[in-house]
Amino acid sequence: MSAPSERNRRRVVVTGTGVVTCLGTGLEAFWQGLVEGRSGIARLTKFDPTGLRNEKGGQVRDWTFDPSGFGLEGPPDEATQFLLTSAREALDRAGLTDHSFDPSRAGMVLSTNFGGGMSWEEHIRRRLAEQPSNHTFPEASFHTPLVHLARVFGLRGPGQLLSVACASGTAAIGCALETIRHGRADVMLAGGHDSLTPSCLAGLSILATMTRDEIRPFSADRSGTLFGEGAAALVIEDLDHALARGAEPLAEALGAWQTNNAYHLTAPDKGARGMTRVLAEAIVDAGTEPTEIDYVNAHGTGTQAHDPEETHAIKAVLGEHAYRVPVSSIKAAIAHTMGAAGACEAVATVQTLRTGIVPPTLNYQDLDPECDLDYVPNVARAAEVKCAASMSAGVGGSNACVVLRAFPPSPFRRGAGGEAALLPSPERRGVGGEAS
Amino acid sequence: MSRVLITGLAPISSIGIGREDFAAGLAEGREGIRPIESFNPEAFDYRLAAECLDFALVDFLESEKTYIDRCSEFTLAACAMAFEDAGRKPGDIDPERVGLVFGTAYGPLDTMWAHTQRVQSGGLRRASSVLFLHSFVNTPISLASIEFDIRGPVACFSQGMASAGAALQFAGDLIADGRADLVLSGGVDALSEVLFAALNDEGRLGNGFVPGEGAALLALQSEQSAAAHGTTPLAELLSVGLATEPGNESAALRVARERALQGAGLSQGEVVTFEPPAQYGRPFGATCAMDLAAAICRGLADTPTVIAVADPCGLACAAVVGKP
Numbered sequence: 001m002s003a004p005s006e007r008n009r010r011r012v013v014v015t016g017t018g019v020v021t022c023l024g025t026g027l028e029a030f031w032q033g034l035v036e037g038r039s040g041i042a043r044l045t046k047f048d049p050t051g052l053r054n055e056k057g058g059q060v061r062d063w064t065f066d067p068s069g070f071g072l073e074g075p076p077d078e079a080t081q082f083l084l085t086s087a088r089e090a091l092d093r094a095g096l097t098d099h100s101f102d103p104s105r106a107g108m109v110l111s112t113n114f115g116g117g118m119s120w121e122e123h124i125r126r127r128l129a130e131q132p133s134n135h136t137f138p139e140a141s142f143h144t145p146l147v148h149l150a151r152v153f154g155l156r157g158p159g160q161l162l163s164v165a166c167a168s169g170t171a172a173i174g175c176a177l178e179t180i181r182h183g184r185a186d187v188m189l190a191g192g193h194d195s196l197t198p199s200c201l202a203g204l205s206i207l208a209t210m211t212r213d214e215i216r217p218f219s220a221d222r223s224g225t226l227f228g229e230g231a232a233a234l235v236i237e238d239l240d241h242a243l244a245r246g247a248e249p250l251a252e253a254l255g256a257w258q259t260n261n262a263y264h265l266t267a268p269d270k271g272a273r274g275m276t277r278v279l280a281e282a283i284v285d286a287g288t289e290p291t292e293i294d295y296v297n298a299h300g301t302g303t304q305a306h307d308p309e310e311t312h313a314i315k316a317v318l319g320e321h322a323y324r325v326p327v328s329s330i331k332a333a334i335a336h337t338m339g340a341a342g343a344c345e346a347v348a349t350v351q352t353l354r355t356g357i358v359p360p361t362l363n364y365q366d367l368d369p370e371c372d373l374d375y376v377p378n379v380a381r382a383a384e385v386k387c388a389a390s391m392s393a394g395v396g397g398s399n400a401c402v403v404l405r406a407f408p409p410s411p412f413r414r415g416a417g418g419e420a421a422l423l424p425s426p427e428r429r430g431v432g433g434e435a436s
Numbered sequence: 437m438s439r440v441l442i443t444g445l446a447p448i449s450s451i452g453i454g455r456e457d458f459a460a461g462l463a464e465g466r467e468g469i470r471p472i473e474s475f476n477p478e479a480f481d482y483r484l485a486a487e488c489l490d491f492a493l494v495d496f497l498e499s500e501k502t503y504i505d506r507c508s509e510f511t512l513a514a515c516a517m518a519f520e521d522a523g524r525k526p527g528d529i530d531p532e533r534v535g536l537v538f539g540t541a542y543g544p545l546d547t548m549w550a551h552t553q554r555v556q557s558g559g560l561r562r563a564s565s566v567l568f569l570h571s572f573v574n575t576p577i578s579l580a581s582i583e584f585d586i587r588g589p590v591a592c593f594s595q596g597m598a599s600a601g602a603a604l605q606f607a608g609d610l611i612a613d614g615r616a617d618l619v620l621s622g623g624v625d626a627l628s629e630v631l632f633a634a635l636n637d638e639g640r641l642g643n644g645f646v647p648g649e650g651a652a653l654l655a656l657q658s659e660q661s662a663a664a665h666g667t668t669p670l671a672e673l674l675s676v677g678l679a680t681e682p683g684n685e686s687a688a689l690r691v692a693r694e695r696a697l698q699g700a701g702l703s704q705g706e707v708v709t710f711e712p713p714a715q716y717g718r719p720f721g722a723t724c725a726m727d728l729a730a731a732i733c734r735g736l737a738d739t740p741t742v743i744a745v746a747d748p749c750g751l752a753c754a755a756v757v758g759k760p
Binding site: 137138157161175202203206 | 555556
């Protein structure tokens with residue numbers, strides 16, 4: 001379907017990132033929150049959460065959205081608002097919001113679990129009340145953000161929307177990488193988005209994966225996860241294209257992979273076959289070696305079942321090297337943002353590659369013999385990270401992984417300005433020593 | 437890089453189920469568009485659709501399912517048929533080298549509705565774990581991956597009428613790049629009162645658009661895999677192009693077609709365009725794969741054939757298929 005030399009010849013980089021989470025809007029709020037060890041998880045206020053297994057979540061607070069600022073006549077669905085906001089930031093940081101690019105060579109891969117969830121709720125309410133609207137169902141439909149983003153940002157290259165549950169955001173980055181490798185586009189926006197709705201949280205609540213307490217990834221006393229909302233976007237770009245227009249690569253996208261456990265809709269497979277294979281194959285696709293992985297941004301949901309299996313997968317692929325690699329989950333800071341999770345975590349991983357700071361796993365308390373890696377407990381840490389893997393898994397047995405590398409391959413470029421300026425001062429960030 | 441061979445077809449349509457029956461339905465000119473029977477359409481001015489009234493999952497699976505959405509039923513049945521039509525059984529090929537990539541415009545919409553309505557009417561404690569887990573847009577492919585032990589890349593694309601095209605592009609790349617030996621790919625969507633009402637609200641019914649339903653799945657194999665199993669290919673998938681032209685269906689069609697031809701290294705004069713029959717309606721996210729199946733069943737010309745499908749919102753896909 002495309003010439004092999006074309007696919008293999010191209011190097012692909014990340015040139016812009018944007019994010020909306022419960023830590024705030026924008027990369028600066030996100031990264032500072034992570035590095036300072038803050039959590040944005042709190043009692044939900046966007047609707048009455050009474051009756052949920054846990055009334056807390058990673059809600060985007062004080063949210064305002066001006067449709068006219070995006071050239072839209074009316075507000076799109078809330079999840080699309082998050083996506084539009086993160087996409088504009090990513091494109092702006094990449095220097096692409098002035099439309100100074102060939103729109104036919106700029107596409108997107110978007111991803112979500114629940115699509116326009118708030119519009120779906122409204123669609124059903126209105127239908128049952130016999131007050132139908134011609135707006136709610138289109139806004140609920142999964143594909144509609146493709147149309148909004150194409151219109152707002154002029155992205156007229158290949159557009160795709162995929163959904164593999166909570167592995168969606170990572171899978172989208174892999175799909176964008178493949179689109180560029182195959183020469184179908186020079187620039188791809190990869191993004192994930194989801195919003196918290198009563199029906200999605202009620203469903204997640206009924207599953208035993210939601211904790212009644214706090215989310216504590218990899219800690220012996222972990223009891224489940226908490227869910228959040230938001231969006232993240234990454235500009236994925238052909239290296240030559242980026243350099244030709246004077247853009248600064250933030251990291252190199254080396255490789256990606258997807259697998260399925262073929263085992264159970266919610267439970268991880270025994271022996272973590274699917275997660276093991278997705279990490280191993282992503283490293284092969286990246287053309288690197290397991291011993292070159294310096295950091296793993298883990299899916300780390302904080303459930304009893306998942307965390308040991310993910311740990312097992314990392315150890316199976318990295319071997320003894322796994323014990324020398326920091327592994328952290330940012331879900332106790334931003335909650336599990338579902339379809340946005342993989343994209344948020346990839347943004348964090350890019351930041352780690354740029355700054356040499358590993359975000360911590362918050363709420364970590366006690367060692368679990370089955371989770372015996374270095375999870376960067378509670379405090380961010382400086383570490384030499386040249387190459388990193390970001391892993392995701394989701395309902396339905398989906399697994400996805402992306403491997404990123406510092407560009408150029410040195411993480412300590414703090415004098416370079418740009419996003420490096422986002423790094424808080426050592427006093428503010430409470431950074432620990434080098435990784436042991 | 438491998439050629440992408442089509443070694444099996446699994447259509448589930450209003451005019452026939454399975455390759456032979458579907459081909460016969462095309463040849464005989466069976467009419468699949470009829471007054472709606474699966475729900476009471478009295479609330480709507482438009483009352484025609486191409487429903488798969490003869491479909492029953494029990495015809496395809498050994499075990500009965502306690503709960504399953506119609507969209508998932510179509511998916512499971514299509515997977516079973518695709519394996520069989522390609523002359524393969526699950527497990528014949530390393531499960532980690534088998535993929536499943538589907539497109540769907542709406543997924544298990546009835547179950548999404550049932551889950552949400554239950555919560556809205558009964559409160560947050562009233563959610564049903566069964567309904568919720570079967571309501572994800574990727575539930576159909578997840579159930580199929582479990583049923584048929586598919587452990588390679590499994591993905592679901594949702595982009596309106598262009599959904600199957602997006603799936604086929606991704607799936608074709610997996611084969612071409614050697615990342616999988618066999619990928620089942622195509623599209624699926626189920627018609628229901630919930631969807632019909634939503635389309636009615638949008639004003640999409642009538643005006644020449646006849647909703648359909650079903651699934652169409654293609655078994656894609658690498659040359660090496662097909663040869664190793666002595667499989668005779670039905671056709672070759674040469675290229676797929678995607679386009680996004682907001683609100684401009686005709687422009688999207690044109691661009692998708694141009695991209696597909698460019699991907700295949702062909703010019704306009706080197707291809708013929710497939711005109712899909714009206715018999716099976718437009719089965720939403722399955723449309724591109726259903727049209728591909730129809731083109732192959734009717735017999736491909738010596739020159740490659742282009743199949744193009746667009747959604748009114750401005751998303752489009754085009755596939756180029758040729759004799760193997």
